[in-house]
Amino acid sequence: MANDWWKGAVVYQIYPRSFLDTNGDGIGDLAGIEKKLDHIAGLGADAVWLSPIYPTPNRDFGYDISDYVGIAPEMGTLDSFDRLLAATHERGMKLILDQVLSHTSDQHPWFLESQLSKDNEKSDWYVWAEAKEDGTVPNNWMSAFGGPAWSWHPLRRQYYFHKFLKQQPKLNFHKPEVVSACMDVLRFWLDRGVDGFRLDVANSYLHDAQLTDNPPTPREERTFLDWAHAPRLQQHIHDANMPENEWAMREVRKVMDEYEGRFAFGEFSERPEMLGRYTGPEHLHSAYTFDFIEDFMFQPQLFRDYYEKLLADLPDLTPCVTFSNHDVVRPVTRWGGGQNGERGDDALAKLALTLLVSLKGTVLMYQGEELGLPEVDLEQKDIHDPVGDLYFPWAKGRDGCRTPIPWEAKKAQAGFSSGAPWLPIPDYHRERAVDVQAADEASVLTHARAVVALRHAHPALGHGEISFLDTEGSVLAFTREEGGEKILCVFNLGKEGEARFALPDTLTAAGDIFSLAGAGFSDGAVALPPRGAWLARVG
Template sequence: MGSKAEWWKGAVVYQIYPRSFRDTNGDGIGDLKGIEEKLDYVAGLGADAIWLSPFYPSPNKDFGYDVSDYCGIAPEMGTMADFDRLVAETHKRGLKLIVDQVLAHTSEQHQWFQESQLSADNPKSDWYVWADAKEDGTVPNNWLSAFGGPAWSWNPIRRQYYHHKFLKSQPKLNFHNEEVVAACMDVLRFWLDRGVDGFRLDVANAYLHDATLTDNPPLPMDKRTFMDWAHAPRLQQHIHDANTPENEWAMKRVRAVMEEYDERLAFGEFSERQEMLGLYAGGLERLHTGYTFHFLEDWSFEPPVFRAYYEELLAPLADLFPCVTFSNHDIVRPVTRWGGGQGDDALAKLALTILVALKGTVLMYQGEELGLPETDLDRQYIKDPVGDLYFPWVKGRDGCRTPMPWEAKAEGAGFTSGTPWLPIPDYHKARAADAQAGDANSVLAHAKKIVALRKVHPALRLGDIRFLDTESKMLAFTREGEGETLLCVFNLGTEAASYALPEGAGEAVFDLGEAKRAGATLSLGARAGAILKA
């Protein structure tokens, strides 16, 4: 098991949200042919792999994360022939292809649930999490849905409640049933047999639940942040509906399937109890790796945030090579989280540089390489169920899912010849790929340079990381391994600052912004940085 090539370690994985990447038939929804059309663009970034968010048949209550057929292609996305061609064309360019798998739950329209709901004694009656009502008709326990309200919905046919960690249209699969596990493992094999190189596992911390349906305890008052108070489900500790120690067993089952094939990758999304990462990923039996929401939920952009991730969460996990990510399809874009407004190219460049300089497999989300900020949408355009629930105080996830701007002057920004499913703002069109392509000072050009730097310097890909003491807004760490040591220093602030270089610091291999050295003093302007030989 340990002898297989670990191509994914230190790789740059480019996440594509298919619905918003490129539409080739004018219906306003991105498709597989559109992804194929833009493969040269992705390869040109220097990415090693692409990760596709769901493209399976779905009623789109949660835009693909409510799967109604695990082994099909959504009509609006194309055909299986389109997918097979995409696999071949991806591989032809030397890229790996990773696809999302949503095995914790299905759509209510999935044939498994359609059968399960019919009775308490049919062949699939136990494929989902069913429970009787309390004597007064109320829900079985206090579990709360991540999308608001109780995590239980009544089914009048079975006269029971079914559990859903998200929307009521996303019933939870019962991983305590071996038939369910076997069926899900066959889903993985179906796509592996078609040539995919691996999977990103959605809510991988929630495959198994406490079969006794024990209430979740409250989150202690001293642990509650502004993020928790914004959303009632976060006010309880999700230790019984998810994040259970036995979930490790499910991760091992996935890894065993991956080991049936050569050089495949399975990495998981681990939210909520981030300390469970080491139980679910790392080593030769669990998932290869995974990511948490440590950076994704950070709004401070303070140096201690970066240090804490490695020294507090990852340091005890000797057999885990981590993922590092600042952005995805669920999270307010980093330029907005860390800077606000309608864009900040200096901040975008700095964030990309830090992302690539940190230890881990990089997960970069479409548009991050363009410095796209969050789109501020009016109520009439909100489609995400989270935005629908909390608008206008929280606008949901639509703002990071608006279509890619390919052409600055095209009506549909080069994304579509029709009406895009979500609007594309002018401040995104100004940062379109074609507008940046010929500009050596653009965020896009910078993204290519910094990804190329990682390929040239193996210490950035695979080396160890050690953080150095700093003051104010300065972030400093070394990357050491593969025969070289690099010193990375970044000014996260909006005021110029200086850093006393350690003895032996060598020449810079990369400068960002205003970076000047006078002897042992490195002066950095706002949002500037330098990577030096050490």
């Protein structure tokens, strides 16, 4: 089981720029993470995942890497990384790094050489293509950040492919030397002692070498998110998400299997139905999709469909489950209807955390989720994210979920830095500072610690199979079962009105283990106040 430590684990994601700054430049650093490891260990986390810490021009804040085997100067040095790794291990936690192998920065030495000519040693390490006769782009592929996924290079007199910003040219995984170099990047960090990787856009390593146009998304299948963002109006089946991409996942797994007890999971933001092609005994250990983190409705059917439809043919997969990360609106704002704003919604935050740790899978918890932080509504002058720059004010990008962690309510910059932080910290985040919540038995932080401990105390919650029960209205109910232990988990996702769930004849209550918002059992039914939950052993 030591090699399967990740199954059912709780992984805490850190966005390093916004965790803790120790040198006063307003940007979080590795020393700050090391200083606050006890906070993470105190949550009961099994592992820490760091968003990119490598040298970068910060066009996409670390997801545009200019050196795969270094540390960004604002973050620290390789020595400070080694200290952080050792300190993490000393506390019994694993350390996972983000790896962005689909593309690099345009300032990476590989691209600087590739752009020089059509016949140099790295000329085909990136995806280059001739213009059409009239000078237009090679095909209809669109960048995830808007506009064509091609940019003209005057020196080579060709277009190069970038699925994201033009400063993020796409690596050519059809080139064996590229694959070999990327696998050596993984080995560099594995040799240093890291315990695994989160693979950014793992669905996009391979592209169609014939550069076939993407077809449109059928009108009847388009959601409000699709209509809001032009790149989503086409099906990304040739620029990414290809069946052949499983070959790249297999190459990653071969490297991981050279080391004992290491873990690789992927981000699959498009075409979640491909999950089975990219995970498994010879592919990635696990993965997460955007089913939960792009949802704004918070309805019971969402969770049932995820397991009973998307994962129906993958009974052996332990998925990664997450409600929040550095790319999406924070859940208390997203699921709170966007109306809670500065007030936050502690009841919703507690319910979401209880549900998260009750689901089958490896839990990914994003920094600030344990505090119930709401999204920050930023002014235009504070926007750094290229997505926010593109769509402001109609959409403000991802900066609102990336603001610094408030550590101490009464300190300057809420204890994050002695200097001006790179993103502002609003007063309504100060009110939810770690020191305030640590002293409050009714706080979201205290609740987060309790529900993570509950998960660890019950094998059924950490590793058990999940089976959903028929419900009505806002009620979600399922059982988790492992090694003779069976736990019933019932939730009222609604924000108004009490709900009731009648215990099926096949189940007998054998003692509750957790109650939220006064939920309780009597006369054969569970009474659930708004945002209430009830977990109990059943026979």
